[in-house]
Amino acid sequence: MSIEPIGFIVLLLGVLGMIYGARFALATLCLSTLLGAAAALQLPALGGSSIQPSHLLVLFLVLAALLRPAQTQTVLASIAYPGPGFWFAAYILFSVASSFFLPRIFAGATLVYSSARDVSGMMSTVAAPLAPGSSNLSQSVYLLGDLACFAVVSGLTRLGYARFVAQQLIVASLVCFALALIDIGTFLTGQSYLLDIIRNANYTMHTAETISGFKRIVGSFPEASMYGAVALAYFSFTLMLWLERVQSRMAGLATLFIGPTIMLCTSTTAYIAGIFVISLFVLFCLKRLIGGPATTPHVTLLVITLFLIPCAIVALSLVPDAWDSIVGLVNSTLSDKLQSQSGEERTAWNTLALIAFVDTATFGAGLGTVRASSFIAALLSNVGLTGTLLFVTFLCSLLRASGRRVSGDRENHVIGNAAIMACIAQVASAAISGSGTDLGLLFSTTAGLAAGCLAPTNISPRRTARSLANRIPRETSISLMRASMFSAR
Numbered sequence: 001m002s003i004e005p006i007g008f009i010v011l012l013l014g015v016l017g018m019i020y021g022a023r024f025a026l027a028t029l030c031l032s033t034l035l036g037a038a039a040a041l042q043l044p045a046l047g048g049s050s051i052q053p054s055h056l057l058v059l060f061l062v063l064a065a066l067l068r069p070a071q072t073q074t075v076l077a078s079i080a081y082p083g084p085g086f087w088f089a090a091y092i093l094f095s096v097a098s099s100f101f102l103p104r105i106f107a108g109a110t111l112v113y114s115s116a117r118d119v120s121g122m123m124s125t126v127a128a129p130l131a132p133g134s135s136n137l138s139q140s141v142y143l144l145g146d147l148a149c150f151a152v153v154s155g156l157t158r159l160g161y162a163r164f165v166a167q168q169l170i171v172a173s174l175v176c177f178a179l180a181l182i183d184i185g186t187f188l189t190g191q192s193y194l195l196d197i198i199r200n201a202n203y204t205m206h207t208a209e210t211i212s213g214f215k216r217i218v219g220s221f222p223e224a225s226m227y228g229a230v231a232l233a234y235f236s237f238t239l240m241l242w243l244e245r246v247q248s249r250m251a252g253l254a255t256l257f258i259g260p261t262i263m264l265c266t267s268t269t270a271y272i273a274g275i276f277v278i279s280l281f282v283l284f285c286l287k288r289l290i291g292g293p294a295t296t297p298h299v300t301l302l303v304i305t306l307f308l309i310p311c312a313i314v315a316l317s318l319v320p321d322a323w324d325s326i327v328g329l330v331n332s333t334l335s336d337k338l339q340s341q342s343g344e345e346r347t348a349w350n351t352l353a354l355i356a357f358v359d360t361a362t363f364g365a366g367l368g369t370v371r372a373s374s375f376i377a378a379l380l381s382n383v384g385l386t387g388t389l390l391f392v393t394f395l396c397s398l399l400r401a402s403g404r405r406v407s408g409d410r411e412n413h414v415i416g417n418a419a420i421m422a423c424i425a426q427v428a429s430a431a432i433s434g435s436g437t438d439l440g441l442l443f444s445t446t447a448g449l450a451a452g453c454l455a456p457t458n459i460s461p462r463r464t465a466r467s468l469a470n471r472i473p474r475e476t477s478i479s480l481m482r483a484s485m486f487s488a489r
Contacts, residue, residue: 014060075155102366139368157452173234228270229429346373375430416453
């Protein structure tokens with residue numbers, strides 16, 4: 001194991017998070033999820049696996065919560081039956097168990113594209129017989145980190161941190177936009193090496209690619225599709241807050257900034273998932289317009305999507321040069337994608353993944369064994385029908401919580417719904433191009449925020465302190481008072 005220069009900074013921030021508590025730890029974690037191309041630690045013994053800063057900071061976030069009894073109690077309560085956390089924990093624990101047993105039970109039963117990396121950090125491009133690999137362990141660690149992140153964020157949200165977490169996600173969306181601008185600026189000036197410090201992970205970097213004259217925006221991620229998926233999640237979160245007038249000024253500014261970068265990132269994943277997400281928002285606004293109460297932001301979004309955008313498309317069609325550029329971009333990213341070499345490779349991955357699902361009698365080959373190009377195919381081929389049903393149950397539980405109006409703070413309910421929209425955006429993006437079953441820490445953060453906000457009861461920090469004080473026996477209080485009087489003398 002080797003520690004990268006950025007790793008020392010991450011370790012320092014982790015220790016400070018343990019000292020200063022949940023707020024500092026949550027703020028650093030939300031920002032660290034943007035460093036998708038960075039590595040804090042390198043693990044050559046595990047096929048050159050890279051540990052990202054966000055995964056390392058999760059460990060310190062958990063330790064910070066465990067050092068505080070009130071937070072530990074709510075963290076454990078966040079994964080209790082029958083809430084969404086219980087089903088998320090069941091899905092992850094089943095997946096981890098499958099990574100040990102299933103690759104050995106079905107060894108050699110089918111051909112797969114492995115998720116394991118070789119010493120150089122590259123994944124195999126040749127199908128091989130199913131067998132255990134280093135990715136079984138690494139993917140298990142990642143999923144357990146996702147569960148820990150979900151539980152801590154959900155527990156802290158129940159303690160009244162929902163507004164704070166929402167603010168950190170808004171700040172992270174603004175930083176995501178800033179990193180996109182830096183990516184474009186360093187590319188145009190030929191100084192992309194300035195970002196090497198946050199592009200040190202053992203991944204294949206697609207940071208200098210162009211399509212039809214457009215620079216593919218990657219920001220602080222290895223490729224445009226990852227940037228597009230993360231930016232779409234932040235866009236969905238901030239847009240819902242702006243529509244519902246919660247943190248509306250900052251949320252509206254973040255939505256306005258990050259939205260255009262999604263359209264300019266030239267990612268097929270972002271375009272298809274974005275159309276799906278925008279359709280959901282249009283239906284949401286129409287429902288509010290018909291059934292009420294509709295506000296100015298709801299009407300504004302309907303006017304933009306149903307009137308201004310079609311008019312802008314018609315206007316651009318009258319300018320030949322601009323229209324030719326846009327048509328070329330659309331053809332490259334959508335129409336011709338399946339016929340490209342990348343499209344053919346991804347189709348082959350999904351085909352072999354589904355064959356593995358059938359060859360293993362729907363049990364799956366085990367977490368981290370099969371590489372696919374769709375989250376759905378990855379779920380079926382890795383954790384089988386059982387793991388897929390557990391994840392679907394978790395999503396349904398989260399959506400049911402959204403539909404159930406909880407008595408209490410309206411702001412919490414809006415933040416919970418915004419977090420659910422961010423989760424939907426991430427699942428939609430992963431369903432198009434996700435290579436594995438790990439949706440990442442941003443998904444765990446937003447899912448934990450949604451579960452905590454939409455829980456039947458939310459506890460404020462002041463209320464928690466008061467309830468803990470009421471639990472102290474009267475004799476203990478009297479003895480403490482006498483001790484303080486004696487020390488005063």
